[in-house]
Amino acid sequence: MGILKNAIETIQIGLEDYKNEDPRRSLSAVRNISAGILLLFKEKLCRLSSPNSDEVLIKMVILPTVNKVTNEVTFLGKGKKTVDVQQIKERFKSLDIKVEWTLFDKVLDLRNNIEHYYTDQSAAVINEVISKSFILIRDFCVEYLEEEPGLLFGEKSWNIFLEADEIYQKEKRICAESLSKVDWTFETLEQGKDGIRCPMCQSDLIIVEYGTKYSPDETISLTCRRCQHGFDFDEIIEECVHEALGTEAFISVKDGGESPYGTCPECIKDTYVYEEGGCLACGYAQKEKQCAICHTYLDLDEAYEGDLCSYHSWSASKDD
Numbered sequence: 068m069g070i071l072k073n074a075i076e077t078i079q080i081g082l083e084d085y086k087n088e089d090p091r092r093s094l095s096a097v098r099n100i101s102a103g104i105l106l107l108f109k110e111k112l113c114r115l116s117s118p119n120s121d122e123v124l125i126k127m128v129i130l131p132t133v134n135k136v137t138n139e140v141t142f143l144g145k146g147k148k149t150v151d152v153q154q155i156k157e158r159f160k161s162l163d164i165k166v167e168w169t170l171f172d173k174v175l176d177l178r179n180n181i182e183h184y185y186t187d188q189s190a191a192v193i194n195e196v197i198s199k200s201f202i203l204i205r206d207f208c209v210e211y212l213e214e215e216p217g218l219l220f221g222e223k224s225w226n227i228f229l230e231a232d233e234i235y236q237k238e239k240r241i242c243a244e245s246l247s248k249v250d251w252t253f254e255t256l257e258q259g260k261d262g263i264r265c266p267m268c269q270s271d272l273i274i275v276e277y278g279t280k281y282s283p284d285e286t287i288s289l290t291c292r293r294c295q296h297g298f299d300f301d302e303i304i305e306e307c308v309h310e311a312l313g314t315e316a317f318i319s320v321k322d323g324g325e326s327p328y329g330t331c332p333e334c335i336k337d338t339y340v341y342e343e344g345g346c347l348a349c350g351y352a353q354k355e356k357q358c359a360i361c362h363t364y365l366d367l368d369e370a371y372e373g374d375l376c377s378y379h380s381w382s383a384s385k386d387d
């Protein structure tokens with residue numbers, strides 16, 4: 068079977084799983100749809116591979132070979148193994164194919180979450196998966212496969228996509244509006260608020276129950292629109308900070324720099340944001356200190372513990 072045909076069928080089966088009343092079919096829906104998207108990506112790599120190269124671009128291993136007559140070097144795909152997600156990303160990057168990877172990574176994240184922590188409630192996030200996949204599939208088909216997605220998938224399947232996306236987007240707008248009415252006090256929380264999720268079912272459709280201004284002493288009460296679970300913002304403030312600053316932290320640490328936030332020594336939550344000057348969860352703010360002996364600036368934990376850098380505090384304890 069051709070890759071494109073396989074991709075279409077896999078996605079169609081996923082959509083049928085989604086429409087099924089049995090919540091246990093949602094895992095299968097998410098699996099099929101994410102697998103189908105990867106197949107669409109592979110179809111593009113296949114189309115770009117030169118003829119007689121054994122579909123070089125979708126092969127995990129690519130080897131140069133020399134033609135003994137012409138001395139010409141060409142690249143051939145070796146073995147049966149095909150590219151994984153990371154390799155697809157790398158090849159797309161060097162081929163200048165643009166995919167909204169944050170959207171795709173979210174779909175994979177949600178799939179992994181459902182696989183590992185499956186509960187009946189997990190079915191709740193599926194509308195979000197379908198909606199995000201819909202955008203990815205639509206854009207990719209038009210832009211890079213030059214196919215009309217409505218024709219490719221057939222009217223019935225395509226309408227399921229349209230409907231799911233419409234429902235989700237409408238719900239999401241209601242939630243965004245509700246969350247935007249709160250004064251979040253901190254820029255970080257303002258930035259992360261639209262990514263917060265229900266601790267019970269992982270849905271990102273969250274509205275405010277009561278509370279108009281956040282402060283470490285005054286929490287905001289939230290409700291999940293999917294499973295109706297009520298919870299305090301405190302419970303998910305770490306995820307909110309991570310949502311806002313996680314990418315920046317990852318890039319910064321990878322380049323040998325400092326993370327923009329860290330663990331608060333007072334409440335042990337990962338909500339101490341340096342730029343905001345303190346912990347967003349408990350309000351603890353550490354004043355700047357220097358080591359009493361060597362005068363280097365102390366980091367958060369050292370300053371919290373006392374007046375010595377970790378080296379001098381270690382040597383002091385040895386002398387005792």
Ligand SMILES: [Zn+2]
Pocket residue numbers: 191265266267268269270291292293294295296
């Ligand atoms: Zn929920």
Ligand SMILES: [Zn+2]
Pocket residue numbers: 331332333334335336338346347348349350351
């Ligand atoms: Zn704290």
Ligand SMILES: [Zn+2]
Pocket residue numbers: 358359360361362363375376377378379
């Ligand atoms: Zn020192």
